[in-house]
Amino acid sequence: MGNCDARLSGKFARICGHKPKQGLVRKWYINWEDIDREATQTTNRGTKVELLVLKADAKIYPAEGNNKTSKANHAYNKADFGGGYIHTDNFTVMYRGERERERIQELVDGAKVVTIIEKVDGGLNGELAFELVGMESGMTVTEDTWSSSENSGTTLLTVATEEGEEELTGVKLFLQNTYTETLDFIKANEYGDPPAPPEQSR
Template identity: 55%
Template structure:
């Protein structure tokens, strides 16, 4: 398995704070998501994908030839979360993603079965909270290790007949929390527009 391309050399890690947690005037946090995309973990070109900011930010996701990202359309109650885990062999984070499946048709059931059979995925979520200038709109879960199906819950007499699927990394498998996803444009400047262009360009669309 190829390693992700880290911008900073891991051998020169700096474990001291260098900046403060500053108040952002006019900013109010918001919860929830307005979009979600799944990527097969094995479809990512890990050697070409680039990270920055102590590996908490993704500046480029590169897919293998013909690979696509897959939309997950549904309720805004879907979520991503991370949990810090202490370990004798190195601390880390567990990433978890939950999605409410509104329609349980052939395609949806096949997708869930693929997850049940061991497919690992990465998710990109579009948050309602984009920050001051859209710079924190997108976050990525499971990029370093991939996430496997942990729960598929369905009750025909509850939750309006919807199903909830949960995927997660192994405990503490990720080096950081959820990563910000903000692509660089042609001038190597961080750009929300470049990020959304990448999503549109690589998006799977159903055959009519």
């Protein structure tokens, strides 16, 4: 396949037939403290995670995006003593029983979060399908909005990099070998409702 734009070269060349799309498919979040940073492996100057390792019993929590929350962004901030990226993410915590409020309260109490995003545009080989937001320093809650009449009564959360904790790199690509293997990893570690207790016989 030839390059479609002669002004771009090398790894920045656009491949003919590839039409990027905007938007996301779904989101998950992880407590920042639950990531084993020594075992996790990055490449490409820290911009890609090839192996994400969680601590024992850590879980990945489902979230979702809608027309108000389906976006994440970062901005480069040049400070007096250096610069870095500030990340912001918006998502809705999906209802998972009483643990939903417990998890939100944990975040409000100061726990940090990392978001996994599955994008609409997966690239030619799935290499663009997943991204990690807040991987280096984590993000904390800046807004917690709940309304019984909006978004099916779910909680809208905004999380952001704290001041003075800017990250060295932007949003990271996340791919553990293939798209399928990456999704399998997420699903294998995804939190679900505990099984219901057996009914008492009368």
